[in-house]
Amino acid sequence: MKLYANEISSATSRVRIALAMKGVQVDIVNVGILGDGAENRQADYLGINPQGLVPALQTDDGELLTQSLAIVEYLDERFPLPPLLPKDGAGRAFSRSIALAIASEIHALVPPRVAAHLARIPGMGATGVVAWNRHWILEGLGAVEARLAARRTGPYVAGNTPTIADIFLFPQSINAERAGIELEQWPNIAEIMDRLRDIKAFAENAPAARR
Ligand SMILES: N[C@@H](CCC(=O)N[C@@H](CS)C(=O)NCC(=O)O)C(=O)O
Structure with missing residues (x-):
């Protein structure tokens, strides 16, 4: 492939x-x-x-x-093993909902093409773009943290093993840290991220920093 x-x-x-x-x-x-x-x-x-x-x-x-x-x-x-979704229907819906909350409600508002377009709007400037990105990351990860606080039962987002939700949370949280946002304000996210950083498949495939 x-x-x-x-x-x-x-x-x-x-x-x-x-x-x-x-x-x-x-x-x-x-x-x-x-x-x-x-x-x-x-x-x-x-x-x-x-x-x-x-x-x-x-x-x-x-x-x-x-x-x-x-x-x-x-x-x-x-490639069914290891499975990336929980076995129960509600767990699968939760895992997908966290992935979508990140992909649709955070990432979609802050990729390079959006930043480049915003920067061209008169009055926006580089600081306006930084503030825009911070706003959507803070609001979006804050909402994810609230969902985790209400529903999380295991060491990862949706149970005892990493699922699609963890796969989406990891790069977005790394980008948040690079934007100067402290993950410690979100205890569930910070704790899960510490665990994910110890898993080779995650640690070796984080997004590279922009130079
Ligand atoms: N919803 C898409 C988002 C894809 C996306 O925005 N990719 C970014 C890189 S993270 C990209 O290709 N950006 C190019 C651009 O913004 O012009 C997905 O989950 O695959």
């Missing part, structure tokens, strides 16, 4: 963590995502993924999968 990826991308990091947990090797194709004229906005890549986003996974039978949650669930179905 072939993964269209970028090392700083937290959405790509989710898929790389899932691949590492499953012990599945893929070919990595790096796609530049920063700056004017970035590779992901060129015709070549748009011909592969018309959304111009990474990750995208080309399967062995030539299918092109996009959207990290869909890709991670595909990997979980195709």
Whole structure:
């Protein structure tokens, strides 16, 4: 399989963590995502993924999968061990809801294309963009923490083993720390992150820092 990826991308990091947990090797194709004229906005890549986003996974039978949650669930179905979703229906819904709270309500508001667009709005400036990012990360992870405080029963987000929810929480929390946000204000998130940092599949597949 072939993964269209970028090392700083937290959405790509989710898929790389899932691949590492499953012990599945893929070919990595790096796609530049920063700056004017970035590779992901060129015709070549748009011909592969018309959304111009990474990750995208080309399967062995030539299918092109996009959207990290869909890709991670595909990997979980195709390579069942270790399972990335809880056994019970409510647990599965909870795990997916945390993944979506991160992908849809935090990450979607702060990726490079949104920051670049905001920076072009008169009066916004670089400090306005930083404040925007902080706002959505603080509000979003604060809500995730409240959900965890109400429902968490095991060492990870949704039970005794890491699930899709942990896979989405990890890169987003790392990016929050890089934005100067202290995870200690959220005891559940901080505790889970300490555990995830000790797992090789997570530690080795964190998003790289932006240089
Ligand atoms: N919802 C998508 C988000 C994908 C996404 O936004 N990827 C970012 C990198 S983390 C990207 O490709 N950004 C390119 C850009 O913003 O132009 C997913 O979960 O796969």
